[in-house]
Amino acid sequence: MTAPALPDTHPPAQKTWWQQNQQRLAPWLFLAPGIFMFMMYVIIPIFQSVNISFYEWDGLGEATWVGADNYIELMDDEAFYTSLKNNVIWLVLYMLAIPGGLLVALFLNQTVRGIRIYKSLFFFPFVISQVVVGLVFAWFYDPNFGLMNIALGWFGIEPIAVLANEDYVTYGIIAAGLWPQTAYCMILYLTGLNAVDPEQIEAARLDNAKGVKMLWYVILPQLRPATFIAVVVTVIGALRSFDLISIMTDGGPWGSSRVLAFYMYEQAFSEYGFRMGYGAAIAVVLFLIMMIYITGFLYKMYRDERGR
Amino acid sequence: MFPTPIEKTSSGAQIAYKIALPVALIVWLLPLIAVALTSVRSAGDITAGNYWGWPTSFNLIENYTAIFEQTPIGKYILNSFKVTIPTVIGAVAISCMTGFALAVYKFKGNLLLFFMFVAGNFVPFQILMVPVRDLTLDLGMYNTWYGLALFHIAFQAGFCTLFMRNFIKALPYELIEAARVEGISEIRIFWYVVMPLMKPALAALSVLIFTFIWNDYFWATVLTQGADQQPITAGLYSLNGQWVAAWHLVSAGSIVAALPPVLMFFLMQRHFIAGLTLGAVK
The missing domain is CATH 1.10.3720.10 (MetI-like)
Structure with a gap:
């Protein structure tokens, strides 16, 4: 389309170049800082990590191209399988936070005096740092004076050094992680329960639906958005587990409580030397596992967007 | 509202709920309560192994000043x-x-x-x-x-x-x-x-x-x-x-x-x- 080169007879209505094009340019102007930062610190590093995983590199000197060697080495690495196995245990057991959170939410979904304070105090564990949660639980498990072993003592059970025992250590750490995670799921469900349609509940009551049946057929379907978010944050939380392991056991005893996130960190920057390439290869594996969930999440979002 | 509002249940259930609420909260926050209690104990209590008993003295100010100093x-x-x-x-x-x-x-x-x-x-x-x-x-x-x-x-x-x-x-x-x-x-x-x-x-x-x-x-x-x-x-x-x-x-x-x-x-x-x-x- 060519604009007629006629002299404009209404000078006040004349639009500057910016005024004519602003609707097209404005979004990019608003997006520029965000895209720039996100590219620099998140998107490009992902590709760089994938690239580094094909090199042997100590982080300082020259990197040598080794092709798929790091990945081949991973396949024979006992510690890698231990970490992978622990990641699976984390993923599975962490899911307990969802029914756990629902249970607590149902317990607290009342209107008695002071219930608001109770709700916020139950949520407490999520607000404090995982470093503090880790210290608290390391202490709770202590074989000499930890509360858990004192309680076990009442039943005549010998003290168990949970964090020094290869078989129990991962479960002990997961239990610590479930504490804040359950609190998170509880809040999601409490908000969800608030939005449940009271008329449907009344209708179901007239049909004599009660207790578990009511929960399963009437309430849970309405809580689906809350459940979805709970699953997303719990999966991400399980795969991101690092802080608690670092604080409570440092991966021990003998590396038995490592997960991929922790093992990667250990390989990349530890006293065993800086193996950036090998660490990056572990990170890529973890990334691919996470990608399954991310893709699922994006797919659901895409469907919702189309549905609008 | 689900579950049934507690006001609409028997008075026995109401009392039970009102007791269960603080008990559950204490159990839930037990690890944290333990930390808060320990943070006001004296060094003597710690060496004597008095972790769970009544503190021999309350060193709230001493301990919190100590960590900053x-x-x-x-x-x-x-x-x-x-x-x-x-x-x-x-x-x-x-x-x-x-x-x-x-x-x-x-x-x-x-x-x-x-x-x-x-x-x-x-x-x-x-x-x-x-x-x-x-x-x-x-x-x-x-x-x-x-x-x-x-x-x-x-x-x-x-x-x-x-x-x-x-x-x-x-x-x-x-x-x-x-x-x-x-x-x-x-x-x-x-x-x-x-x-x-x-x-x-x-x-x-x-x-x-x-x-x-x-x-x-x-x-x-x-x-x-x-x-x-x-x-x-x-x-x-x-x-x-x-x-x-x-x-x-x-x-x-x-x-x-x-x-x-x-x-x-x-x-x-x-x-x-x-x-x-x-x-x-x-």
């Missing part, structure tokens, strides 16, 4: 604020703009860009670790609060964009159209029409990001070292190593570290919860 905990806390506050401001500012752009304008690649922010927000930290550390070293920002804050701003932009975009999308679009008809420029629409409506979203995001960043431990260990620059989470970890057996001090330190986000939560509870549900559950 004998350790750099004050410095750690200051560092945490230096990282957290700029991150909150930066991430929220950036995402107001990205959220606005993605919610209001229709252009090619809109959804793709939005998904990039969302996906990036869920990525495991380890895939970013080595390149981000290198980038920070190259920029000469390794072991500085601003190096750490800059990374946090960029990473949190993902989550914040998701939140802001959905929030702005739910605002009445007619407002923007009306402003355009009036001939108001896009930038002024952003500032004078949309921003005033975003106050609840700003509050929600600010408290959430504050808590997330305050509690960050992983990036603090990757991008900083030493008491001069490390925030409280990393600081607490190293103090824990130095204070073996000084449990009354470790627990006092833990309480101090936990206090700012806890206060934040209590002051801005409703906003905090709105943020946590990702705006998806209303």
Whole structure:
């Protein structure tokens, strides 16, 4: 389309170049800082990590191209399988936070005096740092004076050094992680329960639906958005587990409580030397596992967007 | 309401509920109560193994003064604020703009860009670790609060964009159209029409990001070292190593570290919860 080169007879209505094009340019102007930062610190590093995983590199000197060697080495690495196995245990057991959170939410979904304070105090564990949660639980498990072993003592059970025992250590750490995670799921469900349609509940009551049946057929379907978010944050939380392991056991005893996130960190920057390439290869594996969930999440979002 | 409101049940059930409530709370918070109690014990109690009995003396002031005098905990806390506050401001500012752009304008690649922010927000930290550390070293920002804050701003932009975009999308679009008809420029629409409506979203995001960043431990260990620059989470970890057996001090330190986000939560509870549900559950 060519604009007629006629002299404009209404000078006040004349639009500057910016005024004519602003609707097209404005979004990019608003997006520029965000895209720039996100590219620099998140998107490009992902590709760089994938690239580094094909090199042997100590982080300082020259990197040598080794092709798929790091990945081949991973396949024979006992510690890698231990970490992978622990990641699976984390993923599975962490899911307990969802029914756990629902249970607590149902317990607290009342209107008695002071219930608001109770709700916020139950949520407490999520607000404090995982470093503090880790210290608290390391202490709770202590074989000499930890509360858990004192309680076990009442039943005549010998003290168990949970964090020094290869078989129990991962479960002990997961239990610590479930504490804040359950609190998170509880809040999601409490908000969800608030939005449940009271008329449907009344209708179901007239049909004599009660207790578990009511929960399963009437309430849970309405809580689906809350459940979805709970699953997303719990999966991400399980795969991101690092802080608690670092604080409570440092991966021990003998590396038995490592997960991929922790093992990667250990390989990349530890006293065993800086193996950036090998660490990056572990990170890529973890990334691919996470990608399954991310893709699922994006797919659901895409469907919702189309549905609008 | 589900479950059945307790007022409509038998008086026996009502009494049982009123007893169960505080009991459940104490059990739930037992580990934390133990820490709070230990933080006021004397060193004598700790060596005597009196962890659970009544404290022989209450050393609240002594212990909390001791950690500030004998350790750099004050410095750690200051560092945490230096990282957290700029991150909150930066991430929220950036995402107001990205959220606005993605919610209001229709252009090619809109959804793709939005998904990039969302996906990036869920990525495991380890895939970013080595390149981000290198980038920070190259920029000469390794072991500085601003190096750490800059990374946090960029990473949190993902989550914040998701939140802001959905929030702005739910605002009445007619407002923007009306402003355009009036001939108001896009930038002024952003500032004078949309921003005033975003106050609840700003509050929600600010408290959430504050808590997330305050509690960050992983990036603090990757991008900083030493008491001069490390925030409280990393600081607490190293103090824990130095204070073996000084449990009354470790627990006092833990309480101090936990206090700012806890206060934040209590002051801005409703906003905090709105943020946590990702705006998806209303």
